[in-house]
Amino acid sequence: MQNAAPKTLGPLSRREARFAWTLLLPTILSVALVIVLPLMAIFWISFKPIALEDLRPASALVREQLRGKPKQSGDAAIIRYKIRNSSQKDPIFGVTLADEIPSSLEVIAVDKRCSLKGKNLNCSLGAFEGGQRETLEIRVIAKQDYFSNNLKITDSIAKVTGRGENILTNFNFTLKNFVHVFDSAEFWTVIYATLFYTVFGTIGALVVGLFTALLLNIDFRGKGLIRGLYLFPYVAPVIAVAFAWVILFDPFSGSINALLVQMGVVDTPINFFGQKPYALIMVTVFEIWRYFPLSFLFILARMQAIDVEMYEAADMDGASPFQIFWYLSLPTLMGILSILFLLRFIWTFNKFDDIFLLTGGSADTRTLTVNVYEQAFAVSNIGAGAAVAVVIFIFLLFFSIFFFRFFNREEGL
Amino acid sequence: MSRNSYVLALCLGGMWSIVISVLVSVAMSFLTGMAFKPNLTNSAALGVIAGLLILYFKSKSTIILFTIFACFLLEFPNKEIIWISEDATRLQKILTYTIFSMVLVLPLATMLKGLEPGKVDRFDFETSIIRFLTGVGFIIFTVAVFIPFYVMIMTSLKSQQELLLNPLNFGIDFSKGLGLFRSYYELFTDFNFGTYLWTSLFVSVLTVIITLAFAIPGAYAVARLKFKGRSVFSQTILLIYMVPMIVLALPIYIGFSMAGLRNTLIGIVLIYPVTTIPVALYMLQGYFRGLPAEIEEAGLMDGLSRFSVIRRITLPLALPALASVSLYVFMIAWNEFLLALMLLDDPAIFTLTRGVASLDSSEVPRQHLMAGAVISTLPILVLFLALERFMTKGLAVGGVKG
Structure with a gap:
């Protein structure tokens, strides 16, 4: 069939293709805007020396005042503009000020940096250093309208413009972020935590999922209820269950610690989420607890698709339960298990919320994803956060090459 | 042996x-x-x-x-x-x-x-x-x-x-009567949880609607129409699964800060669907592929346009699938926490998860935190139990996403 199709596209199929792209366009655009663009931005930012406070580019600010307290018509006064650079360290260029002087004030003398055309005052002030302040003074005489109409000088708002150099868009690049990330003493701790969490979390969730699927593959009363219950951890909001775990395992008032002490298993309460070897194990256990429902669901669905006749035949041949599991069930489940393993591996690697809520990355539980947040927001070094994100991305690229090789062989999901 | x-x-x-x-x-x-x-x-x-x-x-x-x-x-x-x-x-x-x-x-x-x-x-x-x-x-x-x-x-x-x-005591003292629910009462009166509940509902429902509006045409195109790059496209959708949210959240934070969308509900409603569209598209195209193409072709023969075919034939047939996808997307939006934490600062527009996160401080007693957790969990669990069949299906297909 495929070979018989004509090489050139007919008008009908061209129209179909055009229609297809029209339907896909909104999705492609939104994905490009929110996923592809940010990804490119991350690479860009990772080479920039940028901190959280640099996000707001330097700009000129102005304050306008009428000095000299004119009381009656003919009194002299001064309009004073105070202009400053909002940033303490970055310069702004081409600062200008534009304002409308009310006709009720007669201008006597303007600053030499300014020009007056009719009512319009225009000043060009040049470049401002970081933290620089300038004052402009316009001497005026108040006329009668000024008092009779109860005018205020700020009725017309003075506009300042100025081009602050935006650190995000200039061409200042640095490798400092990467040096900072790779050089820090905790880099290997972070890598270790990530791998430990990912490998054991994934395998654990798979094994528990397989075991629970085996449990629920038999029919009994209340099976639906148990199945629903076993899906709870995944369905509930992570924030709710994470806090429930933290409270349950609290060293001072947590029930688990009270129980362990009372039963004589431990002498003093264990700070499960704050002490070094335990914290990493606990977040991994939490990961298993929360995501085993997924593997369980997939595996159970696959199990129920296995041909019953195969089991009957095995039964006839006198195969024992373990033999049936080992030689019959497991090989048929191997496909779904490996797909699950790959997908879950990547997703566990990407997981952020869980650890962030449980430990905040303390006690050696800081994985790469938590490190992005830590660097960018806790330390306020956005550049370093982006550098960590790039490291994550390189890992993922690695995984996905492997992943697609595998998928092409496995014939898809 | x-x-x-x-x-x-x-x-x-x-x-x-x-x-x-x-x-x-x-x-x-x-x-x-x-x-x-x-x-x-x-x-x-x-x-x-x-x-x-x-x-x-x-x-x-x-x-x-x-x-x-x-x-x-x-x-x-x-x-x-x-x-x-x-x-x-x-x-x-x-x-x-x-x-x-x-x-x-x-x-x-x-x-x-x-x-x-x-x-x-x-x-x-x-x-x-x-x-x-x-x-x-x-x-x-x-x-x-x-x-x-x-x-x-x-x-x-x-x-x-x-x-x-006594942390060991798991009993509930029913003699307190309605006094049992004091924490809940205080959350709704003093902590603004009624508003959070509505905000979350509003944001989640809107996310579902926008997601479907984008994903249905896209999924149909991938499932039914022949065009160059179709297989590449369906594979790229899977690739998007693999980009961690935290990596995206950083530039989104910067972009939103500059565009003035940070700390607004519009920003949240703009960003949530984008995180769910790829999943929804992936799920739906699978369902669409499973529908018999002959009925649609018959519709086309009878002179219906593609759009009316989608509206009159494909969508009614895919109704259960739409329910599954909607529920799944609703669940993701309802449970979303990271973006809400990064983008929302103003307590007046918190979503429920963001509101619960704000209870996690030493000044707020723990029973309030847990009451908040229950409030955020209960609606989604009730929905889950009521529509378990659809939900399980949605989870089973879309669940490859974390």
Whole structure:
């Protein structure tokens, strides 16, 4: 069939293709805007020396005042503009000020940096250093309208413009972020935590999922209820269950610690989420607890698709339960298990919320994803956060090459 | 390897007895708040005897009576099966031993059913072991899944003093009546949770609508229409699954800060659907592929346009799928936490998860935090239980996403 199709596209199929792209366009655009663009931005930012406070580019600010307290018509006064650079360290260029002087004030003398055309005052002030302040003074005489109409000088708002150099868009690049990330003493701790969490979390969730699927593959009363219950951890909001775990395992008032002490298993309460070897194990256990429902669901669905006749035949041949599991069930489940393993591996690697809520990355539980947040927001070094994100991305690229090789062989999901 | 049912019975009996004595102790500790301590060696010994007796006599009721009797007999210092604190009443002790004996003997009898004393074949031998593993598995997993949720509810119904007094006490004091719900009342009156609930509902429903509006045409195109790059496209969707949210969140934070979209609900409603569109598209195209193409072709023959084919034929047929996808997307949006945390600062426009996160401070008592957790969990669980069929389907297809 495929070979018989004509090489050139007919008008009908061209129209179909055009229609297809029209339907896909909104999705492609939104994905490009929110996923592809940010990804490119991350690479860009990772080479920039940028901190959280640099996000707001330097700009000129102005304050306008009428000095000299004119009381009656003919009194002299001064309009004073105070202009400053909002940033303490970055310069702004081409600062200008534009304002409308009310006709009720007669201008006597303007600053030499300014020009007056009719009512319009225009000043060009040049470049401002970081933290620089300038004052402009316009001497005026108040006329009668000024008092009779109860005018205020700020009725017309003075506009300042100025081009602050935006650190995000200039061409200042640095490798400092990467040096900072790779050089820090905790880099290997972070890598270790990530791998430990990912490998054991994934395998654990798979094994528990397989075991629970085996449990629920038999029919009994209340099976639906148990199945629903076993899906709870995944369905509930992570924030709710994470806090429930933290409270349950609290060293001072947590029930688990009270129980362990009372039963004589431990002498003093264990700070499960704050002490070094335990914290990493606990977040991994939490990961298993929360995501085993997924593997369980997939595996159970696959199990129920296995041909019953195969089991009957095995039964006839006198195969024992373990033999049936080992030689019959497991090989048929191997496909779904490996797909699950790959997908879950990547997703566990990407997981952020869980650890962030449980430990905040303390006690050696800081994985790469938590490190992005830590660097960018806790330390306020956005550049370093982006550098960590790039490291994550390189890992993922690695995984996905492997992943697609595998998928092409496995014939898809 | 010879398989002896005596060895099996005493092994399973011993292990089962250990599991049950721990389980009963934990359950009684949580129920009464008093100390119950299992003595593992003694309970193993009793279990071994029970196992052998069951194998031999097969009479459940006599063996239960024997076990209860043994429990009392062993109530000397250091000889007890379960050490019970002095505060416990006689009744509580009897109750503990009776429960222990029944849960020890009845399942054990089921496990050892069909075994004859002496040599047994491999099939019966392994069947018994599997029954044992099934029992242990059910107990461990059910307890492990259930306890965090129970703690959530229980903590939210207690007062500060009760919590500090005895962390072991899992009981709920029903005599307080409506006073039980004080934390909830305060969350709704003082902490603005009513608004959060509405914001979350609004944001989630809007996310579902926008997601479907984008994903349905896209999924249809990928599933039905022939165009260059179709297979590349369906693979790229899977690639998007693999980009971690935190990596995107950083530039989104920067972009939103500059565009003035940070700290607005518009920003949230703009960003949530984009995170769900790829999943929804992927799920829907799978469903669309499963629908018979012939009906649509017949529609086209009859002169319907593509759009009317989608609207009149494909969508009604895919209604269950749409329900699954909607529920799944709703769940993602409702549970979303990271973006809400990064993008929302103003308590007036918090979503529910963001609101719960704001309760996590030393100034807010823990029962409030847990009440907030219950409020955020309850709607999604109720929805899940009510529409479990659709939800499970959605999870099974879309669940590759974390």
